[in-house]
Amino acid sequence: MSASPPTGLPKIRVRGLRKAFGAKQVLDGIDLDVMPGTSMVVIGGSGTGKSVLIKCILGLIEPDAGSIEIDGVDLLTAGRSIRNAARSEIGMLFQNGALFDSLTVRQNVAFGLIARRHMGGRLASQRADEVLGQVGLAASVGDLAPSELSGGMQKRVALARAIAANPSIMFFDEPTTGLDPIMGAVIDGLIVDCVRRLGSTAVAITHDMASARRIGDRVAMLHRGRIIWEGPAAELLDSHDPVVDQFTHGRREGPIQMELRR
Amino acid sequence: MNSILRAVAAIGRSAISVLRVAGDLAIFAVTGVINILLPPYYPRLVLRALFTMGFLSLPVVALTAIFAGMVIALQSYTGFARFSAQSATASIVVLSVTRELGPVLAGLMMSGRAGAAMAAELGTMRVTDQIDALTTLNTNPMKYLVAPRLLAGVIAMPLLVIVADILGVLGGFIVATVKLGFVPASYIHNTFIMLTTEDVVSGLAKAAVFGFVIALSGCYHGYRSRGGAEGVGSATTSAVVMASVLILALDYGMTEIFFSR
Known part of the structure; x- marks a missing residue:
């Protein structure tokens, strides 16, 4: 981690979250804190489990292990009415x-x-x-x-x-995918305006580095089922982490090896 | 030896897969029925499903029933002529139509039309995240999407079969009187003299069960569809095949229950 995270009770707290699909371990012990009123952007390659992470928090996918707390309430062990009440405070923007x-x-x-x-x-x-x-x-x-x-x-x-x-919490799944750069910037601007106006806590997942820096206060990088780096959005391009550097600069060579079929 | 083991393993995998689908389908059906019974209710969605499944299926069911009645009249007349029993034609037509052909043919037509449409609609909603979006908006998709369709299936099919019964008998009447030389009054008399309440009610009971099966199959395969356009296509095919096979199998089972005494 390049910067120490803010202190206080997180709005969203994820600990040891694990999820496998068959033999593929998609989430392998995710730890993530999102502080109230801040925007967290989760970046990572395709198929690294970013959407699975959000769907676990939303209750659309049942995780294998771990805890997901919203305002200190563990959604995985709480009763249905408490769980539904907590999730009714979440707004979700789907990728498509x-x-x-x-x-x-x-x-x-x-x-x-x-x-x-x-x-x-x-x-x-x-x-x-x-x-x-x-x-x-x-x-x-x-x-x-x-x-x-x-x-x-x-x-x-x-x-x-x-x-x-x-909603007091908002999730954005690839908000700029499929849009031209100008429309992408417009949508990002709207997202930032809405989040600020409502005072919401936001979590966005994206591949788009420009979008990540526009939306996020903090950025977390998901790689091989774990959060391998987290820090302020301003430090994203200067993280000194070889995996993050390769991803953010889009280099072919580096520790991330793409699985290509030949 | 290895090839034998592989064959046994393949059979085992298939058996487990069939059992898994059967179990999942049973749980889906029970959940659907519970969601029909418990509030909140969506009467507007039930009416919309009734319109789509029932009213819009009327032309295809009507045409099928008329031609089925005509064919039965012609076949039974030529068959019974060998025993000089042509007068039984009216009875054969009305019993065949009300007991079997009405519900079975309407069911098969509905599974091809409404069942396939349901699977395609729910499948598209699944692969475009619309079903997940419902959940995030505090709406139970089983209650909002599945329960109204199941209820509409149970209501729409008997109504369609009543129409199919009437038009099937009418088809037989037209052929018998126009082509085969029956006296209209005598044909109608022979039609009603053999018909019992049980014949009609058994057909309508079959229709209600078939309506549930068609809606269940369409909803199940659509709801569980995966993998984009190809997944939606295979869900639609599976829905029609499953509903058609179940209709024919349940038809035999229900006929055993109603008439083998």
Whole structure:
């Protein structure tokens, strides 16, 4: 570790998290602390388990061992109602948006407000229009189907859906994947604005180094199922760790050996 | 020796795989039924599934039933003519349609149409993370996606089979009166004289079970689909194959229960 982590009670605390799929040990004892109100970016190569880590915290995948605490409550041992209450405070932006095809944009954004906050349909629609405005979309977009939107607009709608219920924790899975650099920067800017405005704690996973430095206060590098480096985002390109250096500079030669089929 | 061991191992792996799917399917079915019974309920989603499964399947089920009735009339007439028993044609048509052909043919058509559509829709939702997104928005996907479809299947199929029964008998009536020279009033009399409540009810009971099986198979394979477009395609195929085989197997089982006394 290049810098000592901040002290205090973490908002998210992961200890010894392990998950295997068959013989492949994807997570091999992850330890990670995310302090309240900060943004943590997890970087790492394809298939190193970044998405699995987030899905374990969200409860979409059952880990084999370890603990996941939110505000000091271990989600893996707590009762269902406590677990659900803790997870209802999490907003998630999926890599491809994961907007519901069968609903309009407005219904997508209002969905969480109705399901999580038990808001009435009309009030939820009004709030959805407000949130669409916050991500730079006109209220008229709310009447469209997700399939009628461009990739960048779909990402904005997905972001609006994630922040609509004012979650105290936000996860972002590859927020700039598939977007051109300008749209990527726009989405990153929106993410930073939203996280600051809500005072949320954020965890993002990405391959995009520019995005990592824009979004993150701190960065953690996941390699071979473990966090091998963690430090301030400003030190990412100057980590003095050979694995991190190779990854962040995109060098072919180095300790990370790509598995290529010939 | 090694090749024998490999063959035995392959058989064992297949058997374990079949048992694993059967167990998983049973758990999925029980979870689905529990989610139908427990709140919250989504009546609007049930109505939408009813419209898709029931109303939109009407044309294909209607056409199948009419032609099946016509064929049965023609076949039974030519067959029974050998024993000078052509007058049994009306009875054969109505019993075949209400007991067997109505529910089985409607079931097979529904599995190809609605079951495949369900598997494709849920499969696409699975591979595009929409099902995970539901979970992160505090919505149980089994309750929101699966339970309404299972309930709609159980309700829609008997309604479709009532239509199929009527149109199947009508098809037989048309062939019998127009082509085979039956007197309409006499044909209708012979149709109703043999028909009992049990014949119709057994067909409708089969239809309800087949409706559940079609929705279960479509939802199960879609929900469990993996691996992008190819995974969705194979989920759709598996849903139709599983539902079709189960319909024919359960048809025999239920016929045994209803009529072998």
